[in-house]
Amino acid sequence: MTEKTGQCLCGAVKFRATPKANEVTICHCGMCRRQMAGPFFAIECGDSFRAEDSPSLGVYSASDYGERVFCKDCGTSIAWRTRDNTFSEVSVNALNDIGDLELKQEIFVDDKPDYYSFAQQTRKLTGAEVWEEFEAAQGES
Numbered sequence: 001m002t003e004k005t006g007q008c009l010c011g012a013v014k015f016r017a018t019p020k021a022n023e024v025t026i027c028h029c030g031m032c033r034r035q036m037a038g039p040f041f042a043i044e045c046g047d048s049f050r051a052e053d054s055p056s057l058g059v060y061s062a063s064d065y066g067e068r069v070f071c072k073d074c075g076t077s078i079a080w081r082t083r084d085n086t087f088s089e090v091s092v093n094a095l096n097d098i099g100d101l102e103l104k105q106e107i108f109v110d111d112k113p114d115y116y117s118f119a120q121q122t123r124k125l126t127g128a129e130v131w132e133e134f135e136a137a138q139g140e141s
Ligand SMILES: [Zn+2]
Pocket: 008, 009, 010, 011, 012, 013, 056, 071, 072, 073, 074, 075, 076
């Protein structure tokens, strides 16, 4: 796929990344919902995520394995990535040109509150199923 660019609301943090496919994953986990003020609309970009150096670039280590990239000035959530940056999920809503996307899967569906749901037919994974797949994928590489 072709490389995409994006930025935060105020423009202080700019990034580029190459999506693996035109497919959106929604994460319903409690950490994403708290940070994003809603479910996380993410596009997988492998190890291609690169944020430009900026004093406004914030990186929050939310867990032993992952960190969250955001803008310290305007608060925009930009990406979730593994600490070694080999895997990234970039916020679709921070891209400059969203393009033609398909809502493909929803993860941590066991953490989703009952008051909302999406109408599309998607592949749905619980948190435990996500970790099983992630560990299997890490083992392959
Ligand atoms: Zn900003």
